[in-house]
Amino acid sequence: MADYQQVIDRIYTEVGPMWPKATPASYIPALAEADPSRFGIAIRTLAGETFTAGQADTPFSIQSISKVFTFAMVARLLGDSIWESVGREPSGTAFNSLVQLEYEQGRPRNPFINAGALVVTDRLIELYPRPKEAILDFVRSVTGNPDIYFDNRIARSELNAADRNLALAHLMKSFGNIHGDIDTLMDVYCCQCSISMTTIDLARSFLFLADRGVNPFDGTRILTPSQAKRLGAVMLTCGFYDESGDFAFRVGLPGKSGVGGGIAAYMPGNLSVAVWCPGLNAYGNSLLGIEALERFTTDIGNSIF
Numbered sequence: 001m002a003d004y005q006q007v008i009d010r011i012y013t014e015v016g017p018m019w020p021k022a023t024p025a026s027y028i029p030a031l032a033e034a035d036p037s038r039f040g041i042a043i044r045t046l047a048g049e050t051f052t053a054g055q056a057d058t059p060f061s062i063q064s065i066s067k068v069f070t071f072a073m074v075a076r077l078l079g080d081s082i083w084e085s086v087g088r089e090p091s092g093t094a095f096n097s098l099v100q101l102e103y104e105q106g107r108p109r110n111p112f113i114n115a116g117a118l119v120v121t122d123r124l125i126e127l128y129p130r131p132k133e134a135i136l137d138f139v140r141s142v143t144g145n146p147d148i149y150f151d152n153r154i155a156r157s158e159l160n161a162a163d164r165n166l167a168l169a170h171l172m173k174s175f176g177n178i179h180g181d182i183d184t185l186m187d188v189y190c191c192q193c194s195i196s197m198t199t200i201d202l203a204r205s206f207l208f209l210a211d212r213g214v215n216p217f218d219g220t221r222i223l224t225p226s227q228a229k230r231l232g233a234v235m236l237t238c239g240f241y242d243e244s245g246d247f248a249f250r251v252g253l254p255g256k257s258g259v260g261g262g263i264a265a266y267m268p269g270n271l272s273v274a275v276w277c278p279g280l281n282a283y284g285n286s287l288l289g290i291e292a293l294e295r296f297t298t299d300i301g302n303s304i305f
């Protein structure tokens with residue numbers, strides 16, 4: 001077996017100095033303040049080992065990675081009927097694009113673009129009487145860490161700059177695909193995106209996917225093996241917006257990125273891996289994060305392929 005610690009130490013040393021090439025997201029003002037020289041890597045194996053490099057214990061906002069958790073929360077209750085409201089095809093457009101929605105009658109291409117995630121959170125609000133508490137409870141349980149919270153400053157900053165997401169929600173409501181109150185939806189959505197986690201937490205939180213739907217921290221089954229397979233397939237094809245094909249090509253793992261600079265990915269039956277570096281590329285994905293993960297699967301000689 002590869003020496004994971006040696007591999008990520010080397011990646012940290014070689015990739016870290018490349019950081020000045022990318023800048024953090026600025027359309028959410030509070031995210032623009034992130035220090036682009038921060039760089040953390042964490043691996044957690046199903047056997048219980050943890051390996052870290054860099055600033056893996058610094059908290060940051062997970063942003064769109066939260067879409068995986070909210071989707072799992074909704075899919076486990078709704079089963080296949082969730083696919084009536086949201087598709088499972090790559091969009092080929094930006095994460096916050098409006099254009100396809102008009103042509104496709106308000107049914108988003110997949111749950112990981114913003115439009116799809118808004119539909120999922122709308123259903124979550126219908127299904128869970130206290131949605132914000134339910135989201136925190138879920139993330140705490142899959143992470144095995146009770147100390148995970150929203151970053152209210154980031155949530156407020158996003159809420160004050162939410163014009164595009166509001167436009168998506170209103171357009172979908174006009175097609176009947178958003179059911180509830182849009183202000184409530186936006187509040188819950190901005191809170192879920194603001195969840196503050198470390199790179200170590202993030203690696204731990206994807207272990208239930210590596211374990212095909214079972215939460216290794218308390219033994220409960222969250223998703224059936226079939227639901228876990230499907231969620232992984234949608235992550236592989238849609239988890240990185242219109243860079244998803246390139247991520248699959250370079251890294252070869254299902255995963256999800258967020259504009260906070262985090263990426264979480266996993267190898268079924270084996271391990272989960274998370275990286276964090278706030279500088280983004282043109283697609284809104286962490287530039288060094290992808291570079292680090294490509295080197296990781298290349299160096300260990302293992303991926304899902």
Ligand code: GLU
Nearest residue numbers: 063064095114193258259
């Ligand atoms: N909160 C962000 C938004 O809705 C999430 C986008 C992302 O992380 O990719 O714009």
